[in-house]
Amino acid sequence: MWLSILGLILGISLGLLTDIQIPPEYANYLSIAVLASLDTLFGGIRAHLQQVYDDKVFVSGFFFNIVLAAGLAFLGVHLGVDLYLAAIFAFGVRLFQNIAVIRRIILAKWAEKKEVRGTI
Amino acid sequence: MKKRILTRFTAIMFIIGLMAAIQYNTINEPDLRDTRDEWEIRQELSREKQLHSQLLSEIGSLDETLDKYRAAADASPEQALRETAGELRKSAGLSEAKGPGIEVLVEPSLEAVAMGLEIEGISPDLLIRLVNEINRYNGLYVSIDGKRIINTTAIRDINGQTAVNTKPVDTPPFSIKIISESMEDSEKLYNHLLASRILDDFYIDNLTLNVSEPQYELIIEAYDGTVDTKYLQASEGE
Numbered sequence: 377m378w379l380s381i382l383g384l385i386l387g388i389s390l391g392l393l394t395d396i397q398i399p400p401e402y403a404n405y406l407s408i409a410v411l412a413s414l415d416t417l418f419g420g421i422r423a424h425l426q427q428v429y430d431d432k433v434f435v436s437g438f439f440f441n442i443v444l445a446a447g448l449a450f451l452g453v454h455l456g457v458d459l460y461l462a463a464i465f466a467f468g469v470r471l472f473q474n475i476a477v478i479r480r481i482i483l484a485k486w487a488e489k490k491e492v493r494g495t496i
Numbered sequence: 497m498k499k500r501i502l503t504r505f506t507a508i509m510f511i512i513g514l515m516a517a518i519q520y521n522t523i524n525e526p527d528l529r530d531t532r533d534e535w536e537i538r539q540e541l542s543r544e545k546q547l548h549s550q551l552l553s554e555i556g557s558l559d560e561t562l563d564k565y566r567a568a569a570d571a572s573p574e575q576a577l578r579e580t581a582g583e584l585r586k587s588a589g590l591s592e593a594k595g596p597g598i599e600v601l602v603e604p605s606l607e608a609v610a611m612g613l614e615i616e617g618i619s620p621d622l623l624i625r626l627v628n629e630i631n632r633y634n635g636l637y638v639s640i641d642g643k644r645i646i647n648t649t650a651i652r653d654i655n656g657q658t659a660v661n662t663k664p665v666d667t668p669p670f671s672i673k674i675i676s677e678s679m680e681d682s683e684k685l686y687n688h689l690l691a692s693r694i695l696d697d698f699y700i701d702n703l704t705l706n707v708s709e710p711q712y713e714l715i716i717e718a719y720d721g722t723v724d725t726k727y728l729q730a731s732e733g734e
Binding site for chain 1: 500501504517519
């Protein structure tokens with residue numbers, strides 16, 4: 377777990393230190409991509425906690441979701457419909473659901489541990 | 497197995513962090529830098545100084561008026577008021593103006609005459625450009641073909657004829673009189689008009705501008721209409 381947080385910190389610091397910028401008109405796509413990746417990440421954590429984690433599903437979901445979201449946003453820009461809102465909505469809702477499930481699982485595990493300790 | 501999951505997670509977290517950081521960089525663009533060089537800053541400074549001195553001179557003249565009022569308060573307040581009213585009328589263009597200035601004669605160009613082209617009236621756009629040019633270079637009082645320019649003057653097309661103060665301007669030749677604050681200003685205006693690109697603009701319309709040498713005393717007639725003050729409101733004061 378600490379290794380993955382280290383990876384996150386490494387990524388953030390690399391991005392900030394190299395001062396990479398993308399053209400502002402693409403900022404929309406990147407924000408959606410970040411949201412999609414966060415959604416996949418929390419989905420993966422949940423799956424892992426529920427013991428249904430599948431490597432292929434996780435990695436393919438990560439890239440596929442990003443591409444799909446960016447593609448939807450791109451299509452939306454060209455059709456004049458704010459389709460990226462659909463992506464934001466879908467990912468947002470799923471993000472909250474996943475986090476809620478993760479919270480419940482962790483709480484249940486914690487309560488179980490406490491009970492076990494109490495019986496000893 | 498667990499190790500592999502961890503590596504995947506780490507890689508994905510790395511990508512997420514990178515994307516978030518790039519997004520942050522893009523959204524938080526640095527403030528616009530001041531890239532003016534010394535010369536531009538100097539120019540800005542000189543503009544502000546000009547404004548400063550202009551304001552100072554305005555304050556000076558207002559102080560003078562105030563002093564005059566104070567001095568005349570017990571002697572004859574009526575006289576002071578009359579003087580002020582006279583000055584206001586003068587600056588509004590309601591009385592005759594006298595001072596150093598130049599006279600500009602708008603004539604058909606020699607080529608147009610030689611070719612036998614029909615002389616058309618001057619267009620309102622061209623006239624407005626000329627008046628702007630004059631105002632830019634310290635023209636204080638202006639009259640076009642005997643029509644005094646005041647603050648509310650409209651130069652426009654009325655039924656195909658260019659009109660100033662709703663009165664039609666003659667087809668060229670006609671004269672434009674310009675009074676400046678001082679002889680020096682008149683000379684500046686004279687030189688500026690001689691070198692101005694507006695001469696080319698007039699030439700396109702088959703007209704030439706004949707600018708006379710600055711004269712010490714030029715008289716510009718008063719505005720002869722009534723000034724419509726329907727939409728004016730008294731200011732609140734300071």
